[in-house]
Amino acid sequence: MGAGVVVAGGRSTRFGDRDKAVADLAGTPMIRRVVDRLTLVVDELVVNCRRDQGDAIEAALDGCGITPKFAFDETPDEGPMAGIGRGLRATESEYGVVVACDMPFVDPSFVSYLFDRAEGHDAAVPRPDEWFQTTQAVYRTDAMESACDRALERGEHKIVEALFDLDYVVVDREEIANHTTMETFENLNTREEFEAAAERF
Ligand SMILES: Nc1nc2c(ncn2[C@@H]2O[C@H](COP(=O)(O)OP(=O)(O)OP(=O)(O)O)[C@@H](O)[C@H]2O)c(=O)[nH]1
Numbered sequence: 444m445g446a447g448v449v450v451a452g453g454r455s456t457r458f459g460d461r462d463k464a465v466a467d468l469a470g471t472p473m474i475r476r477v478v479d480r481l482t483l484v485v486d487e488l489v490v491n492c493r494r495d496q497g498d499a500i501e502a503a504l505d506g507c508g509i510t511p512k513f514a515f516d517e518t519p520d521e522g523p524m525a526g527i528g529r530g531l532r533a534t535e536s537e538y539g540v541v542v543a544c545d546m547p548f549v550d551p552s553f554v555s556y557l558f559d560r561a562e563g564h565d566a567a568v569p570r571p572d573e574w575f576q577t578t579q580a581v582y583r584t585d586a587m588e589s590a591c592d593r594a595l596e597r598g599e600h601k602i603v604e605a606l607f608d609l610d611y612v613v614v615d616r617e618e619i620a621n622h623t624t625m626e627t628f629e630n631l632n633t634r635e636e637f638e639a640a641a642e643r644f
């Protein structure tokens with residue numbers, strides 16, 4: 444097992460005037476759903492967010508299986524890659540799974556499979572289509588943390604720019620299909636998507 448790093452420092456602009464991380468999704472804050480799935484397969488938990496989100500997220504996670512460690516953004520709004528680097532830096536494990544706070548269907552058994560696939564490499568990243576699912580991927584914590592720093596120094600903000608600096612394993616569409624369903628990657632951005640997803644819990 445390794446660390447779970449939940450990235451939650453976004454502004455939820457497509458969602459509206461509230462922080463989607465703690466929005467009530469069929470009776471449970473969305474981030475709590477993510478964390479409750481992750482705690483089945485990690486032994487350490489870090490939440491990355493802005494300092495002003497801390498109290499609400501801490502309340503949403505009250506009583507969950509693993510007491511979260513908070514890794515607040517040094518500078519807000521630097522993008523998810525900065526958040527990933529910040530979160531990974533706070534971990535103690537060799538490997539960590541990064542999951543966005545808006546992926547409430549994340550499949551714990553698939554996360555566990557990603558940890559196995561990353562062994563001996565710097566990362567295991569699903570690629571179900573042309574896009575890498577960098578916010579549901581396992582990274583060697585120290586390697587990705589420094590790759591994020593280097594990318595930021597180069598003025599790059601895309602998570603793949605950090606990934607491309609690493610020895611990474613691609614988990615392709617067929618391999619994904621053998622271990623989970625596409626639902627694991629579903630991320631909720633708008634209130635419409637959120638309300639439609641709530642019906643499925
Ligand atoms: N730390 C940090 N995390 C971020 C930042 N931007 C996005 N994220 C996180 O990255 C993940 C994916 O981001 P989005 O789906 O775009 O979420 P968002 O930015 O809150 O929402 P939009 O404003 O609608 O784009 C979410 O878990 C966000 O919380 C940021 O600037 N800093």
Ligand SMILES: [Mg+2]
Binds near residue numbers: 453454
């Ligand atoms: Mg965004």
